[in-house]
Amino acid sequence: MREKYEDFPENDQKAFPFLQPYIDKAKKEKNYEKLVQGYKDGVFFAFLSEDKLKYADSMIWAANQSRSEDLRIISHIDKGVVYYYHYKKYQLALNEYLEAYKYSKNTKNEYLKYQNLYHIGVIKSYLGYYEDASELFMKCLVYYREKARSVTKLHPNEIYNNKKGYLNSLYQTIICYRHLGKYKEADEAIQTGFSEIGNNPEYDLEKGYFLLSRGISEYRHSRFQPALKNLNEALPAIKSSRDFARLSVGYFYIGKSYSGLKKTKESVVYFKKIDSIFRKHQFMLPELRENYEILIDYSRKEKNQAQQLYYTNQLLKADSIMSKDFIYLSPKMHKDYDTNNLMDEKDKLQKINYLGTIIIIVLIVWAIGLVALLTRRHKKAKEIQQKYVLVEEKFTASQNSEKGTAEAVALPMVEEKRFSLNEDKVEELLQKLKAFEDKKEFTQKGLTIGKLAAQLGTNSNYLSQVVNEYKKVNFNKYLSELRINYITNLLFEDKKYLKYNIETLARECGIASRQNFSDLFYEINGIRPTDFVKKRREELENDGNR
Incomplete structure (x- = not known):
């Protein structure tokens, strides 16, 4: 039955009249191994990304029914690939790869292990861990190259899959080389790729x-x-x-x-x-961030302030998306993959040397602890640097956007909302909120929604509705963002604030508790205030030494 459709090209819907009977037969017979293959084919031939995702979910269900560890690995990898390749949802993709990784610990199928290793390398590369990623891709290259050349031992389809694995690993290695400045190695790898493809x-x-x-x-x-x-x-x-x-x-x-x-x-x-x-x-790859900087600069030269504001907002949006990815992916990658991988290696060594001495076991544990400690320190320093750069870029972008005209920062239009509000009253309240922001009145100590409503001549419910609808956040989030953005700007603009302790900085922006200030600063900027101040001081010292 598969021979009727397996030669159709990827994303070709014409395969489904032949594929559906295959799936129906597998369902009827409760042949879950064949059903996994049918749903896998559905992922391959479906044209729409949402259909690919549905077949990937069905594939996981069938694999769970089969109770086969290898089929579970295959299904989670395939769903991860749909998220990564067709949606570029790295967070969701990583979750699937890590799920596959759990099942792969005991499998004897080396191909599946290296397939998952490749995809984890892709996530590491996206995070900027190019050295770590290139090491994973090099392992994949060695494995796939050996398998692809075993023409007498493998089925032609297996040779094809291993060759594709080799070429994709080579391409990902080139990306790592390029970002690491290893241009000679990158060019050599490109030539190798062309030679292999012919x-x-x-x-x-x-x-x-x-x-x-x-x-x-x-x-x-x-x-x-x-x-x-x-x-x-x-x-x-x-x-x-x-x-x-x-x-x-x-x-x-x-x-x-x-x-x-x-x-x-x-x-x-x-x-x-x-x-x-x-x-x-x-979605945007970090290396393309410069695209918006170029468009902002071009709009400025063209004196097109509306476009300049639009591209500035797009840059901020891209930064926000990338920042959320980094905050989620980096700790999860370390906790759920890097550390577990070290522990797996330790377990393997213990099994091999089960009758070894206590001294060897102690040394292994000590080595793992040391590696984990150094890795954590290195990654934490790298994460802090990345987060600091993101905050600095946001600050620069906000400074650029403030140079626009009054029209470029006009109040949002009052549109018909989900609840009934008087348009004139809303406009008046938005004007008052703008004055409240411009005069930095949000730094008042002990400010509550009730107190602010009284100051603005309205009531708490009305103010809450307007803030929710027009600021797109609740009142507490609105007030927190104003305060944290205010103190962040002061830390950038006036180095005297870098000498203040955390309690003083908290009071300066109207936050009573040191812990609350630290938590809000981290939530909004993605970095602790102590780490931010340290990086800012280092930056100023480096600038002074140039």
């Missing part, structure tokens, strides 16, 4: 990725015309695969190449394409 049309997408990498390399060498040629040749395969993240990368370097040729109008067309992708998918 003219085989089965690997058109992988060829597209290597063309993209070569185009970026040509741009880096200021060879803009060859860069454009390679980048444009890469786009059709990447578009066809619906990999919007790498499509954005292609557009970005095409725009940069046109900029290098002094063709500003052509470059802006491609930078705007990236904004269109971001609007649709609400």
Whole structure:
């Protein structure tokens, strides 16, 4: 039955008239192994991303019914791939990979282990842990290369899958090399990729990725015309695969190449394409953040303040999304994968050396503890630096946006809302809230919604409704953000505040409790105030030594 549809191309709905009878037969016979395969095929051939997700969920259900550890691994990896590849929801993807990782500890299927290892490497790369990620990809390269060349031992489909695993691992390694500044190694890996693919049309997408990498390399060498040629040749395969993240990368370097040729109008067309992708998918790779900085600068030069404000808001939105990803992914990656991986290695050593001496066991535990401690310190320092940079970039962006005209920061329009409010009264209250913000009256000690309502000549319920609808947060969140953003700006603008202790900073912005201030600062900025002050002092000292 599978032979009737298995040669259809990916995302081709025409496979389903042949696939559905296969699924029905497997269901009727309660053959869960075949049913997992049917739902896996459904993921492959479904055109819509939401349909792929539905089949992935069904795949997990069937795998659980089968009670097969390997089928559970396969199903969770496939669902993770849907989240990663078609949605770029890294948080949800990581959860699936870690679930697969739990089941993979006892499997004898090495292919599944390395497949999951590859996907965890992708998350590490996205987080900026390029050294760690490249180590994982190198392990995958060794495994897939050996398997792909075992032509006498494997089925042709297995050879094909291992070859794809090898090429994808090689491409991810190139990304790591590029971000680590290992350009020579990256260029050598690109050439290896082209040599491995040759003219085989089965690997058109992988060829597209290597063309993209070569185009970026040509741009880096200021060879803009060859860069454009390679980048444009890469786009059709990447578009066809619906990999919007790498499509954005292609557009970005095409725009940069046109900029290098002094063709500003052509470059802006491609930078705007990236904004269109971001609007649709609400995702952006960290390396493309510069795209909005370029568009903001271009709008400023064109004296288009409305566009400047729009792109500033888009940059802040992108920062917010990336910040949430980093805050969630980094600790989870360390806790649920890195630490568990070390413990697994320890368990393996203990099994192998079960009859070993107590001294060896103690040394292993000590080594693991030391590695974990050093890893935590290193990662914490790296996370703090990343979070500080994000706060600094937000501050810079907010400073730029404040340079716009009054029209650019006008009050939100009063629209019809879910509850009945008098438009004139709402407009009047919004004006009062703006004055309240401009005069920094939110720094009052012990300010409550009741007290503020009395000061503004309204009642608590009315004020609460207006804040919820027009500030998009509840009153407590609104007040907390005003206070924390205020003190953050002071720490950036006036170095005398860097000498204050946490209690004084808390009082300065109207927060009575040191702990409450620290928790709110972390919630809003993603970094503790003590860490922020330390990084700010270091930055000023470094600037002074230059």
